[in-house]
Amino acid sequence: MKIVIVNKSDSTGGAAVVSFRLMMALRSIGADARMLVAEKLTDSPYVEVIAPSWRLKSAFLADRMRIALANGFDRSTLFRLDAAEAGIDISRHPSVKDADAVLLNWINQGVLSLRGIRRLSRQGVRLIWTMHDMWNLTGLCHHAGDCRNYVYPHHCGSCQLLGSHSSLHDLSHAVSLRKERLYSSVPGGIRFVAVSSWLASKASESTLLAGQDVSVIPNAFRLPHREDIRRVEGVPGEIRLIFGAARLDDEVKDFSTFIETLRVLRKEWPATEGKVKVVLYGGIRNASLIEGIPFPVEYTGMLRNSADIVSLYCRSDIVVSTSRFETLPGTLVEGQAYGCLPVTFGSGGQRDIVTDGETGLIVERTDDAAANARRMAGAIMRGAAMIAADAEGLRRRMYESVSSRFAAESVARAYLRLIER
Numbered sequence: 001m002k003i004v005i006v007n008k009s010d011s012t013g014g015a016a017v018v019s020f021r022l023m024m025a026l027r028s029i030g031a032d033a034r035m036l037v038a039e040k041l042t043d044s045p046y047v048e049v050i051a052p053s054w055r056l057k058s059a060f061l062a063d064r065m066r067i068a069l070a071n072g073f074d075r076s077t078l079f080r081l082d083a084a085e086a087g088i089d090i091s092r093h094p095s096v097k098d099a100d101a102v103l104l105n106w107i108n109q110g111v112l113s114l115r116g117i118r119r120l121s122r123q124g125v126r127l128i129w130t131m132h133d134m135w136n137l138t139g140l141c142h143h144a145g146d147c148r149n150y151v152y153p154h155h156c157g158s159c160q161l162l163g164s165h166s167s168l169h170d171l172s173h174a175v176s177l178r179k180e181r182l183y184s185s186v187p188g189g190i191r192f193v194a195v196s197s198w199l200a201s202k203a204s205e206s207t208l209l210a211g212q213d214v215s216v217i218p219n220a221f222r223l224p225h226r227e228d229i230r231r232v233e234g235v236p237g238e239i240r241l242i243f244g245a246a247r248l249d250d251e252v253k254d255f256s257t258f259i260e261t262l263r264v265l266r267k268e269w270p271a272t273e274g275k276v277k278v279v280l281y282g283g284i285r286n287a288s289l290i291e292g293i294p295f296p297v298e299y300t301g302m303l304r305n306s307a308d309i310v311s312l313y314c315r316s317d318i319v320v321s322t323s324r325f326e327t328l329p330g331t332l333v334e335g336q337a338y339g340c341l342p343v344t345f346g347s348g349g350q351r352d353i354v355t356d357g358e359t360g361l362i363v364e365r366t367d368d369a370a371a372n373a374r375r376m377a378g379a380i381m382r383g384a385a386m387i388a389a390d391a392e393g394l395r396r397r398m399y400e401s402v403s404s405r406f407a408a409e410s411v412a413r414a415y416l417r418l419i420e421r
Helices: 014-028 053-070 114-121 160-165 171-185 197-204 255-268 287-292 306-314 330-337 369-406 408-420
Strands: 002-009 032-039 047-049 101-104 126-131 191-194 213-216 239-247 276-283 297-299 318-321 341-345 361-363
Touching: 002 014, 014 032, 014 330, 014 408, 114 126, 114 171, 126 408, 191 197, 191 408, 197 213, 239 255, 239 306, 239 330, 239 369, 255 276, 255 287, 255 369, 276 306, 287 297, 306 330, 318 330, 318 369, 330 341, 330 369, 341 369, 361 369, 369 408
Parallel strands: 002 032, 002 101, 032 047, 101 126, 126 191, 191 213, 239 276, 239 318, 276 297, 318 341, 341 361
Antiparallel strands: none
């Protein structure tokens, strides 16, 4: 079985990391899997760059210019929207022409265009498109938030992220119609994969994907043998928190609520003074935000070596997520595998990872920011109590849970079954 996985990068971003893991897992069970990317950062011989750098840069600039023209050159939303009007035609690439199946992953920002995907479909290859966010079921955006314009029978339009430049028949509406034409024109159809039950539920209510073939297969994670995990235990009574993201102050991650949660902890639970330690990893544009944290902070910056991230988990107790919405947050899966209890809002695919009260704690998010911080702070304290009561039993349950759901080889076999179906 020859399989080509297409993604923007082989290591930058969550979709890149899990796509690379899937490729290696497929190879481990006998498939000839390869990746085509616009940005190659690993030294893997199974990863190829899809085009020369000048062509990729040209497609990227053309793609961004289309969004800039539509949103009035508003930089704040420039990378939150994609029209897929410009991209590289890979239909004649030797690896594609020889493939039994092509797995599309995150292909925006000038990697592939909708027109190019239509050409690809004419090769007679089986097309599977893994959705890492909501872009396949909306006109332009990757996360719709509170917007419901993608829900049947609407074709987006009046896009909030286009601001004053939006209208009923704006670019989001036009691209939604183009996606509908693409999805309905592919011989044999495109098989879509949602990486969480939450994302599949969003697809089922959308105009674009309600009638399409959508399966739920989680992201692949390379899990260690439990006996090989070397945790670093803290001082009794200490609460070690970890918070990570590609960019900590991304609006979606709601870093401000995390900071306010820590302030509530310090104020409402005075005994936490000298007991709470915070570890942060990931990029940040406004580093001064960290100064508002009322506990000792270790900030590592961006980490690309997975061993460095594992080391952080192994000397932490609780992994916190305050995201406004998440498709399938890998920090929670990895945290559980290495013994960190997740404390998270339930705004997305977190419920596919966490069984509330057993393998983590899920906090219900409201429209009241102050209440959210208080609830999250309370959950952190409940989590600390769970760890103190039975740390070993809790870590065993978490490991068994992620091992049964997210082990890379199991995920790879699910893809093979889908391809062969």
